[in-house]
Amino acid sequence: MASRSDLRVIRMRDSHLPEVFSLIDKENWGWEFAEIQQIYRLDPGSSVVALDGRDVAGLVTCIDFGSTAFIVHVIVRNGWRRRGVGVRMMENVLADLDSRGASTVELHANPEAVDFYGPFSFKRLEDISYYSKVPPHTHHRARPDRPAYSWLSPGDTSLMSEVMSSSTGYVRDDLERALSCMPPGQVLAKAGDCRTSALLLSRTGLELNGAGPWFMDGPTKAEAEGMMQTMLSAVPAKRTDVLAPESNEVAKAALESCGFSMAKAGIVRLARSSRPTGRFPSSVLSIGHLGLI
Ligand SMILES: CC(C)(COP(=O)(O)OP(=O)(O)OC[C@H]1O[C@@H](n2cnc3c(N)ncnc32)[C@H](O)[C@@H]1OP(=O)(O)O)[C@@H](O)C(=O)NCCC(=O)NCCS
Incomplete structure (x- = not known):
């Protein structure tokens, strides 16, 4: 396995989708390959992968709707977790969204992972089931x-x-x-x-x-x-x-x-926004x- 500094965070490409889907599928969240293709087609410019050589070590899928962007998946491959990969991908995606003027970024976080998003200024809006x-x-x-x-x-x-x-x-x-x-x-x-x-x-x-x-x-x-x-x-x-x-x-x-x-209960709707947001x-x-x- 490469060291953290050898990882490259780049825009997701069509050719990454099978490996991206395989990582998402391992989490058992119920997504299908065609849906991951749809997300990518909806916005081919905002999602990223972290590459270990040619292997996908992590991914963030994101759809920039214009004023509001939505982060759909954030996953780091087992073995690469807690080594700063998730933070690097999020910083990359958010800097890009900021430069394009998205005023709100939303996501639905698993209860176990909510604390990961705090340092990026995401605030808890409400719980969803x-x-x-x-x-x-x-x-x-x-x-x-x-x-x-x-x-x-x-x-x-x-x-x-x-x-x-x-x-x-x-x-x-x-x-x-x-x-x-x-x-x-x-x-x-x-x-x-x-x-x-x-x-x-x-x-x-x-x-x-x-x-x-x-x-x-x-x-x-x-x-x-x-x-x-x-x-x-x-x-x-x-x-x-x-x-x-x-x-x-x-x-x-x-x-x-x-x-x-x-x-599943306790999923948390989070937003990072320059506008007032709420439930x-x-x-x-x-x-x-x-x-x-
Ligand atoms: C959540 C996830 C993307 C984080 O990626 P990562 O590369 O492991 O995270 P980083 O190493 O960049 O973490 C930086 C900090 O975020 C926090 N953090 C990381 N994973 C966390 C988690 N699962 N829960 C809460 N905080 C977490 C920690 O404070 C960590 O710093 P530390 O390692 O010094 O304690 C990764 O653990 C993962 O893929 N989990 C399974 C899928 C998942 O639950 N995704 C999120 C869905 S909402």
């Missing part, structure tokens, strides 16, 4: 007390980004660019009475559906449950994952009554798997 549901997704008949939703065209990025921006506070242009590069598989929405609701199926893999972001303005548990059931009745019969803010009791109750189980409002029932989307 990861819920999962295995098929079958029972098809419930619509009940009269449940509002009807319509399926939006995933290509209608303008309307979607407007709704998402007003709920989450993310910059509309960032959302529109992200959605047009990576359109969701399904979008369920309802607008009326000055209340807009939307639930996206933003992440689809061979074995999973990643549902979210999900916004509802002041829903009851029954309304939230009705919306999620409507989405479940339309998604492919695969495991369905959702990330929900831990403080959102309506989301928690609705997910549990739809058959979701909590797979999402209660209208955000679930968040995106890639930050904004």
Whole structure:
């Protein structure tokens, strides 16, 4: 093994993706190769690898949406850990984002690794939980007390980004660019009475559906449950994952009554920002798997 000073931290390239995926896969976080390719395609300029000769010793995947950037994976190969590789990669990525003017960098940290991010000025915004549901997704008949939703065209990025921006506070242009590069598989929405609701199926893999972001303005548990059931009745019969803010009791109750189980609690949403940042409002029932989307 080379010494730390022999390691090179460089921009990730297409040719690194198989080894990058193999390192991510070892962590058992449930990502698929096609998704790592999608992340890279969404932003081929912000992710880095640490190379030991030609071998990938570490990686940071990152998507710069414009004003906000999201760090998706930070991994150092076993054997290279606690030797400063993670810090070197993070410094490289953050310096690059700073030079491009990204005002906020967000990530979802494993509870065990939160302290790693403190020295880079990341602050804890809120805890989130990861819920999962295995098929079958029972098809419930619509009940009269449940509002009807319509399926939006995933290509209608303008309307979607407007709704998402007003709920989450993310910059509309960032959302529109992200959605047009990576359109969701399904979008369920309802607008009326000055209340807009939307639930996206933003992440689809061979074995999973990643549902979210999900916004509802002041829903009851029954309304939230009705919306999620409507989405479940339309998604492919695969495991369905959702990330929900831990403080959102309506989301928690609705997910549990739809058959979701909590797979991991205590994931921490962190941000490093030159703008005021905080937890999402209660209208955000679930968040995106890639930050904004
Ligand atoms: C977390 C991880 C990326 C850190 O990379 P690394 O190269 O080992 O970290 P560094 O050597 O640069 O660490 C610098 C400092 O960060 C802190 N640190 C490192 N790993 C840490 C961890 N897992 N938890 C908390 N603090 C950590 C320590 O203070 C460390 O300094 P020290 O070694 O002098 O005590 C690496 O341990 C890893 O790949 N873990 C498994 C995957 C993972 O959990 N990734 C993070 C997902 S949010």
